[in-house]
Amino acid sequence: MGKVEIDYSVYLVTGREFLPAGKDYYESLEESLQGGVTLVQIREKDADTGEFIEVARRSKEICDKYNVPVLINDRIDVHLAVGTAGIHIGQTDCPLPLARQLVGPDAIIGISVGTVSEAHKAVEEGADYVGIGAVWPTGSKDVRNKKMLGPEGVGEILDILAGTGVKSVAIGGIHLPNLAQLLHSSTGPDSTNHLDGIAIISDIVASQTPKEAARGLRDVVDSFKRVRSSATDPLALFSVQGKREVSVEAFVNGVMGLMDVVKRETPLVHQMTNNVVINDSANATLAVGASPIMSTHPRDVADLSPAIGALLINFGTISDKEGMLVAGRQANFNRKPLVFDPVAIGATSYRRETAVDLLAHWQPTIIKGNAGEIGAMAKSTEVASRGVDSVGSGFSNPGAVVKALARKRAAVIVLTGEQDYISDGSVVLKTSNGHHYLGSITGSGCMTGSLIGCFAAAARLDYLSKNKAFENLSQLVQGDMLLAALAGVVVFNVAAEVAAERPDVKGPGTFRAALIDELYNLTPEIVKKRAKVETLS
C-alpha cells in the first residue's frame, strides 16, 4: 500500500477542552478542514479508550470527506482500531523503534523533539516527521519546565534535518501574528531548509470561526512556501516594485526618491532608544522631515503600533525590555518595518540574553550595528567590542559577513564604520561617505538607526501608494528595505560631510549642531553629487 502522502502545511492538533463555549467539536473540525487544514491529529488527554476510539472514528469520517489524513496522539491501540494514517508520540511515550514494529512500515510516525540530540535520534530511528517545540509559551500544554526554542532554536533543529527526508512542523504558541516571523527566522541560510508546516491547537480550536482561523494560517504558509521555492528570489523578505535594477545609479535615484517621500508623508517613527541619544535622535528625525515619537510603556506602545510608519528598537540602555517585547510583536503583527540596533550586544551577557529573548519574540526587518555588534550577532570572533565601540581592525571580508548574516537572520543587515556595508542576503552595497567628527560625538550610530527607520517608513508608504497591500502574505513588510537602509546611511553621512566643511564648525560641539542643520537642508541633488555607493555583488 505504501505511505500516505502528507501535506504538513497546517496541522491541526485537536483539543475538545479548548473549544469556545457552545461550539460543537465535530462542527469545529469540519469548519477547520474547510479553511484549509491539511493534517489532523486526534489528541484526547482525558478520554477513556472507548471514547477516544469513538471520537477518532467520527473525526476520521469527517476528515476522509476532505481527503485529509488523521494521526493519533500517543495511543497505538486507537490508531490500530480506527485505521488512521499513523501516530504522533512524545519523548516519554512508546519508543520509536518499538512503535514502528507495532504500526508497521507504512504508518506515519511523528515524534516530538525539543533538542538537537532528540532530533538526531529521531532521524536515526526513522521518524517520518518531527514536531519541534515548544516554540513559544502556550496555554495548551504545561511546558513551564521546558526551554522555549524560539524561531532560532527551531532553526538549529532544522539544520539537523537537512537532507534527511524527515519532515518538520513547529508547535507551541503559534498564532497568525507570529507566524511569518517563525517561518522566516527558522529558515537556514541556504533558504532550502525550512519548516514543512505548523501544528496548531488553540489558534484554530479555540476560535469561534475555525474556518477563517485555518484559512489565515494556510494563506501565510502557502505564500511562504511559494516564495521559498522560487529560484529567482529565494529570500524575498519584502516587496520591491518590479525587478530590482542593481546599479549604483538606480540605488542613488531610489535614495533621492525616498528623501522626497519622507518630506511629503512625514511618517511617524516610533523610537525606543537609549536615554543618551534620545534628543539627538528625535531632532535628526525631524530634520529629515519625519515625525518622532519616543514612547516606552508596554500599553502605550501597543496602542501606537497601528499608527506608526516604522519602529526603531535601540537597546543602548536596556531599561524597557517589556515595552520592546510588546512593540516589536505589534510591529510584526501590523507589518510595520522594525529596525533593530543591538547597541553593545557583545559587551555583557545580559545584553546578549536580552537580544536572544527579543529576537525570539519578534523579527527585525533591518539590523544595524558597528563591527563589534554585527560580529556578536554573527557569532564571529573576528571583531570584539568594548562598551559600545568595536576593537580590532574589522572583518577581513565585511561584504561576506553582512550577506551571510542577512540570509541567516532573514533581515537587511547594515554594518557601519568608516565604510558601511549593507545587504539583503542577495545584493551587497558599500558606502564610503562620512567624516571623522562622527566618531567624536555620541549617538551618531543611533541617529543613523533613526534615519533608517524614517526611510523604512517612507519605503513602505511608497510601495503601498503604488501597489496592492500584501499579495504575498508571508512577507513581513512591504517596500524596499534595502533601499531604506541605504538611504538612512547615505543621507546621514553626506549631511555629516557637509556639516564638517562649514567654516563655523570648529570641533565636535559645533559639528553636532551643524549636523542637524545640514540634515534639514540636505537636498536629493546634494546626495546625488556626493553619494559614494558601490555594488559588490
Ligand SMILES: Cc1ncc(COP(=O)(O)OP(=O)(O)O)c(N)n1
Ligand atoms: C505535531 C506535534 N508535535 C508535538 C506534540 C507534543 O507531543 P507530546 O510531547 O507527546 O505531548 P502530548 O501532545 O502528548 O501532550 C504533538 N502532540 N504534536
Ligand SMILES: Cc1ncsc1CCOP(=O)(O)O
Ligand atoms: C501539544 C503541544 N506540544 C508542545 S506545545 C503544545 C501545545 C500547542 O498548542 P497551541 O497551538 O495552542 O500553542
